[in-house]
């Protein structure tokens with residue numbers, strides 16, 4: 001019997017935002033995963049912030065993340081609890097930005113570096129936290 | 135350079151398992167270490183006119199001058215880092231001595247984890263717009279993010295858990311002879327491999343100890359050091375800083391792929407070897423910050439003891455044992471002796487170069503001390519025996 005990665009209840013999680021991260025959470029509230037790109041030189045950056053590290057422009061445009069791949073992950077085991085799997089999901093179509101997000105509802109055997117992931121959501125306050133399955 | 139700095143005094147409290155230093159206060163621990171360091175140097179404590187520390191919320195220069203009756207401070211600086219800045223206190227002290235800003239600089243580090251457990255750092259931090267992704271994903275502390283780096287290293291280079299086990303076993307073997315060490319019982323590979331996984335691929339034994347203690351070092355000019363009680367240990371090179379590609383490290387996790395499965399220390403290493411005018415082959419003993427065992431392996435690569443990606447086979451060959459090509463942490467390190475945020479590594483480097491270490495490397499001339507693989511600034515130092 002293979003173990004399944006758990007889905008944590010995030011419904012009461014407070015998501016603090018600022019002017020630069022708010023567009024991310026506004027989009028996830030609508031079920032869209034968007035990542036920040038420089039409007040001047042088109043370099044993607046993470047986390048969302050006030051300047052493009054390549055050209056210092058403040059012009060930002062939000063782009064669809066595209067297909068995500070598992071870059072790395074860890075399996076956290078706490079006593080008497082099902083395993084949880086925080087992971088780094090890399091987005092090759094968005095400048096290889098890596099998002100820290102959990103892989104949920106997935107057989108641990110299937111979680112390997114390089115695997116393609118499917119977008120899913122966990123309700124958090126009045127927005128959604130991106131989570132992934134395989 | 136007659137203003138070359140030298141370490142002339144070391145002082146330490148006993149090392150306590152987390153919480154067992156109570157009811158002493160943190161400043162009491164620090165004060166005891168400072169008094170011991172001045173005594174070791176043969177200097178009156180009132181000679182101290184500079185303080186160098188790192189910003190772990192521990193060192194408060196104003197409070198120390200009041201508490202210890204230091205007549206005046208001419209230099210007071212903290213490295214803007216936690217464990218990453220540990221060896222960097224020597225860089226600050228060196229700057230103060232080389233410029234003549236101060237004559238007798240106290241370097242300090244301490245921790246009392248009964249009041250602040252570093253292993254759950256993230257859980258103690260309020261969620262911010264920048265870090266909320268980590269808490270939403272269930273990352274609670276540095277060990278879990280180090281596991282992400284470690285798995286990537288295993289994926290890229292075929293590194294095995296046995297290599298991490300060898301690092302822990304070697305540290306335990308070194309600690310077995312040391313009365314100061316908290317974990318002294320020898321460990322077998324079978325026991326290591328059977329230890330419970332906490333954050334796969336890291337098991338419980340890959341995590342360092344949680345301990346309390348304080349250490350202090352007195353730095354002055356090499357010229358003045360000649361007249362003091364102890365054989366001086368020269369600061370041949372010291373550096374703090376780091377490259378943008380490392381950034382906030384495990385708070386960022388977007389380091390470019392070529393830097394991700396590393397410790398970010400290659401930048402520090404290049405600067406240190408250039409400053410000291412030596413190569414990794416000249417280092418006799420390496421005191422590498424070992425909060426998590428896989429990061430020792432990656433530091434061996436970044437500091438040039440083996441090529442990138444070959445840390446696993448290098449460690450498994452026995453190279454880091456006493457008698458190996460580069461003995462690592464003969465004091466038992468954070469994994470087996472005690473965790474005082476890098477300070478015990480400086481102490482061991484000084485004792486090795488004085489020739490008074492318990493697990494003495496014969497004729498040790500150069501010792502490397504690294505600060506923690508952590509957000510910039512990273513730090514390191516190369517110390518040289520006066521002989």
Ligand SMILES: [Zn+2]
Pocket residue numbers: 038039040041042043052053054055056057
């Ligand atoms: Zn740009």
